[in-house]
Amino acid sequence: MKEKKNRKRFNNSRRSNFIKLVKIVSLLVVIGIIAFIGINKGINSFANMATSQNSDKKDVIENPSEDEKKEFGEVPLINDNRGVPVICFHSINDDPSVKSPIIISKDKFRTQLQAIKDNGYTTLTMAQLNDYLFKGKAIPEKSVVLTFDDGYRDNYTNVFPILKEFNMNATIFVIQSYLDRDGYLTTDQVKELSSSGIIDIESHTISHIDLPTMSYEDQLKELKNSKEKLESLINKPIISIAYPEGKYNDDTKKAFSEVGYSMGFTTERGYADRDDNSAELNRICVDYTYKPKDILKVLKNLKK
Template sequence: MKRRKNTLLKGLIIVIILTIISLFTYQIKNNIKGESVQTSTNENLDLVKNNNEEGPFNGTEVTDEDMGVIVLGYHSIGNEFKKDPLVVSKDLFRQHLQAIKDAGYTTITLQQLYDYLYNGAKIPKKSVVITLDDGYKDNYTNAFPILKELKMNATMFIIANYLDGGVYMLPSQVKEMSDYGIEIESHTFNHKELSTLSYDDQLKQLKDSKTKLENLTGKSINFVAYPSGSYNEDTLKAVKEAGYDMAFTVKKGQAHKGDNKYKLNRVLVDYTYKQRHIKRNLK
């Protein structure tokens, strides 16, 4: 009887030990499986996150390497052909923009250009900037509809004190374009050649323009184009003191990393430019 009880006790102990071992093994397997599932889930979430982070250029091949970017400079976009360096006809302007689009170029904003040149940001390998100086009324009536139609970015350098609704735009038209997404930036207050002015007068031209345009658009004004490309050493100091991040001349050339941010090049476009000239400058 005693031997039988000992045998039963030993059998019970063996069953308990085997049960404990089985439960322990099961728990280890579940933990490993759980870690595997969690890792897989995290990887999938990362893939989804990466796939959804296309950025502002929708999968276009981008780079942060220095490649030189052309900044095209227009003025008036007229209703008809005129032999005037400041006037490009509406039809020719459309042809230029279509040539840019057909060549596979992306029109970037000046803010994107600034971030690329000085903050290490990436932009499309085929990038170009379109600017229009002065704030002529035909920039609103002729250029703006074409830019919207072709879904292209542009920057308009506005003479802040010339918004009269005659030759130049109305404040409401500037605000409408700004709200749409066209960059509105400074072309000084009265379009005086800065290099002919004292330091204080230069600073006033730059500050007053910035203030008026910021009050009009409700956005920060960060960039300026020098009237007639005129500047001197005082200008460079005044632009910085006035709070601008970049400034543009009319010297022909590309904008490169390492360039003085207050002496950037542009390519001014006139009525003699054909599509082939635009394509040549892009290259």
């Protein structure tokens, strides 16, 4: 009887040991599976990181030519289709009597440019942008184009000195018939800006009229006459146009080709890249609400 009881106790303890063992083994198996998945994920993400780093490296031109170095200095150059942010400003003015979202104070503008400079961006000229987009030429990895619409007089009094100080290039799209009017650039200022080598003067039409409301013939006149009159004023080719309010239609594009512009700018938000039609290049319009960090976000993160 006693022996029977002992055997039963022995059997019971063997069973409970067996259950413990099963529990431990299954726990180990579960841990093993989790560890396996974890390590695998780690390896994969590491591998992904390595490839993306490699592909980033591949994008930067390893041995820039002497011409490229001379043009852009010792900055990393790229020649892929990542595109360029073309920023659109209007008026930079502290006059409290005029209020509009497109008017940015001088101090604010200075902080925006400071952020662009501190982060190592190169400001491209119109010719450099055109060469990159349509002639397969390289540009700095960090490139931006600064443009100003309408040709306000403050572009001469307020913008020009700051650009000189920061050693930056920019483009002013002037409304040809507005030159010498109150608040707009004078013809002498336009000539001086153009010959400074810092500013490209380009067309914003003759009269700033809503192009899609006009006939093809009238649009053609706006595009052709502004180009010719500005060319004879500055004695340089006018290669680009910004459509008033960014508005255009098929006739505008037809006139654009007929007149022989190289680049046409809209106000549609996005980067200008090599997939864009040359008559429909995107820009990013900024206003007085843009802090330096918002400008940098536009330069780094904006997708098409």
